[in-house]
Amino acid sequence: MANQLHLSIDRSSPVPLYHQVVQGIEAAIHTGLLEPGSRLENEIDLAAQLNLSRPTMRKAMDELVRSGLLVRKRGVGTQVVSSQVRRPLELSSLYDDLTNNGSKPTTEVLTFAHVEADDATRQALHLPAGAKVYHFTRLRKVGGKPLALMENWVRDDITHIDEELLGSQGLYGILRGGGVNFRLATQRIGAMVANEYQAPLLETEPGSALVTMERTAVDDTGRNVETGHHVYRADSYSFEMTLVQR
Amino acid sequence: MANQLHLSIDRSSPVPLYHQVVQGIEAAIHTGLLEPGSRLENEIDLAAQLNLSRPTMRKAMDELVRSGLLVRKRGVGTQVVSSQVRRPLELSSLYDDLTNNGSKPTTEVLTFAHVEADDATRQALHLPAGAKVYHFTRLRKVGGKPLALMENWVRDDITHIDEELLGSQGLYGILRGGGVNFRLATQRIGAMVANEYQAPLLETEPGSALVTMERTAVDDTGRNVETGHHVYRADSYSFEMTLVQR
DNA sequence: AACATCCTAATGTCAGGACAAACTATTGAC
DNA sequence: GTCAATAGTTTGTCCTGACATTAGGATGTT
Structure with a gap:
């Protein structure tokens, strides 16, 4: 043989x-x-x-x-294995996935603020009372078609972030550039129907299906760097993964 | 220390x-x-x-x-790691997840047939033309509340399956009992809105959000044993996982 | 011919050692 | 006082060797 x-x-x-x-x-x-x-x-x-x-x-x-x-x-x-296996779901950002895929995503920053973290954010990022975070919402399009509506909260003690930077590159790229080595993330994937706010931005109808993702990412020093709540058009996006029995 | x-x-x-x-x-x-x-x-x-x-x-x-x-x-x-980490998504069945969780799921078999596989199924399970499969749909409830609507196609050369068996235990339990050792699965998670058929079964309204999952499972001999298309009520179910940077 | 038993091949587990690479903190020089 | 070189600690990689466990075929017996 x-x-x-x-x-x-x-x-x-x-x-x-x-x-x-x-x-x-x-x-x-x-x-x-x-x-x-x-x-x-x-x-x-x-x-x-x-x-x-x-x-x-x-x-x-x-x-x-x-x-x-x-x-x-x-x-x-x-x-x-006989079946053609795809890569298991890795810790990657939407932006990276799209650029690796040959697409040219564009990002529109809808809101941007540097504010005191609310309770939920403080808990997600393990921040003390009074800590401030960057809070922003972005709309990501690929080929002119809106794909995702993303709301994120990021620690402000890592690197400076502003609106212009967010418009030109992915969040994970910015954070990596600021010295962050991502190690793991916990995420939850679910579904919802588009509301009046989301639908026009995603150029779809209120009541259409959206995939939701909540994620919190941790770096190699154990800091919870970032948490976010994203929604994707269900007709353009889904999560694919390979599960292996341990 | x-x-x-x-x-x-x-x-x-x-x-x-x-x-x-x-x-x-x-x-x-x-x-x-x-x-x-x-x-x-x-x-x-x-x-x-x-x-x-x-x-x-x-x-x-x-x-x-x-x-x-x-x-x-x-x-x-x-x-x-500073964050409370949950178990990474493993290759497990909904039934197992629920019973391990202390819940008592019930299963209602809606349709059951032993039929020749259609093209899509033959492709998903790598079956030759003319091969037969078990094809069935099930409704899973927990605490009397409907949670998932599941449609599956299973090879018929593994173990005998009938309606009664499906009503009393999970599909993966049946297959394991038939000597199958699952090794991996590929799955895709997305979203859709409930249609007129799904809504009454899941006791929700047409137009409400559903989480969709398509999965194909492979055993240790490389056979594609089972493929299925499931939908879950978005208000009762979501997929949670931990991603680790490699 | 059917069955139980033995043998072989392959992966699974475990030990102990050696050096490389990366990060920290101290030390030293200017 | 500031910066750079250095030493020490810890994980990363790689080696050789050994025995256990399991699956499945071959063998022999009934």
Whole structure:
């Protein structure tokens, strides 16, 4: 079963070896070199072929299993999952998703204020009484079509934010530029019908379906940096994800 | 910084050591023994205290980082995330979620058929032409209140399914009983407004908001076992998840 | 031919060590 | 006093080695 992965490992690269393996196998699956359902060679032989240790090989496969591309069974082997799997939902911003997708989103800042945080915001961001936050609402369009209406609250002790900045780039880009390393976010996805305020902005009818998302993001120092409440036109947006059994 | 985790490791237990550590730290966080934002001792000392090797300790912390409870920074240390983190979205069924939650869901089977798969279903389940599937719709209530309207298509070569079975337990429970080990699922979450068919069943008004979910589940042999299209009352259900930066 | 038993292959778990890279805080020089 | 070099701490990566556990086929018995 010479599976001829022709992966090449570059030991002088700063990219960790296990990650090079991950990328190599991902590529092999996407190019069809590794067909869905096919079995891989066992971990030990694969490691030997690439002059890697088994733990390193195993760590690479762990990631691929976690992301849903591979399936392992003890005593049997490892095989490529037959279904075409998309990337699991990652911590990314709408703006990044759209630009990565080749679209050119535009952002219109509807309101902008630097105000004292209300109770709900203080609780969401773990702020003391009297702390101030940036509070703003934005309308995001892609291809001239409105897609999302976003209301956010952001700590003001990270980086300066103003209306002009928000109009020119995504919020997460601004915050990353201010030194924030996002680590995780909790979010809740639901639905509502468009009200009189939302409908005209999103160029739809009151009563049409909207996808709602509430999110709070945490950075690597444990600070709750940002919380927001977004609504999306249901006919233009939905959340796609891959769930992996642990 | 004697953090007194008083974890006890049982080496005779069939539970892997690293998982015992995971459970111990999770418990410490949930009981408040480890406060949000507090730093843990370093990996090596913790491992030594529990008479474990560093890789084992590290594997445990890896899982906790992945699930969002801990945050690591090279050169600095590991700390408990300040926000209260919920479990990441796992591959679970609505029925399981409800029963684990202490609720007593009831299921009403609206339609049931054993029919030849249509094109869309054949494609979703990777079935050959002429293959047959179980096709059924169910209404799930909890506390007498309707919550979800579910339409599913299931391969018929796994286990026998009938109307009575579906009324008494969850679909995933039936399939697991039939020897299926679920591994992953891809799903898409969106929104729609209730139509004339859905509204009376869900005891709501036409035009009210519904959360929609489409899911296809894959088992450990790579078979696409089940695909379904569910709608939930938006006022009673939403999807909550934790996203972790990779 | 049907069944139970053994064997093999593969993944799962665990240990102990070594060095690299990144961040902090201290120390030193100007 | 301010800034830069340095040392120390902690996580990140990688290695070798060992044994346990499981699934499934092969073997042998009834």
